[in-house]
Amino acid sequence: MKKYSALTLIIAMALCAPQFAQAQASKDVKEAAKYSKEGFEATENKDWDKAVDAFRKAAQLDRKQAPNLVAALQHRGMEYTTQKQFPEAIADFSEALKLKSDDANIYERRAYVEMKTNDYDKALADYSEAIKLKPNEVRYYLYRSYIYETKGDVKNSMADTEKALKLDSNNQEAKSRKTRLEARQSANTPLPPPPAASPKTSPAAAGRP
Structure with a gap:
């Protein structure tokens, strides 16, 4: 009887697992949307630190949010460039390239x-x-x-x-x-060597017997 009960429990858990996973995924998407909204608000205020932080959290929960993080990293990277904070700019562009390695514009920046x-x-x-x-x-x-x-x-x-x-x-x-x-x-091309003089045409040889 105990064996049947244990088996029933295992089957029930197996059947419920996809539902739990789906519920968690739905929760993550909603949470990501919340962070994404914060990111867009920060973008409007040009608060790139806050935007990057919010979009990074959103992307960790929902990979579909990654393009927003890429855009925010580029904006912050360009801002760092303007301020001559070059190591920070390179770090942001490098992180953006890890997420989107097929973007020529990021390589250029x-x-x-x-x-x-x-x-x-x-x-x-x-x-x-x-x-x-x-x-x-x-x-x-x-x-x-x-x-x-x-x-x-x-x-x-x-x-x-x-x-x-x-x-x-x-x-x-x-x-x-x-x-x-x-x-x-x-300027860097060396001069060609002088032509070898023929005995018949050499001025020195012309006067000889």
Whole structure:
């Protein structure tokens, strides 16, 4: 009799488990909506710390709220950038990229801050990721070309400049950089060796018997 009672209890619990899970999920969604509302109110007041905190709590309860957190992190990151709080800005953009790694704009924003801190290698990597996501964006090639030029990599800088001109043949920045890079290439090109003199045409040999 006890075995049957235990079995009945197990079956009852198994049947009720999905209902409990559904009820908890519904509760989480409602709680997330509450935090999300707080986040939007904070956004209207440009209180980015409060907005990020509220949207982060909302996203932890309901992943559908993650885009709001991504947006708030970017806004705060840009605010940090304006205030020249570069480490904080990079941290926010990095967190945003963990949630949305296919957003070229976030890579660009982080790269901009990395350039401000002279971390050109990381900026180069971020612009390369942005180009993978948006291969027809002229601006990305121009910035990457600038970084290559700053690092003294004339070859890759010229390659990106050519790509920019292929996408926008009238781009004045690209035209100016190409002219400048061509001048650097010419200055760095060693002079060719003099031609070997032939005995028959050599002035020294002409007067000999």
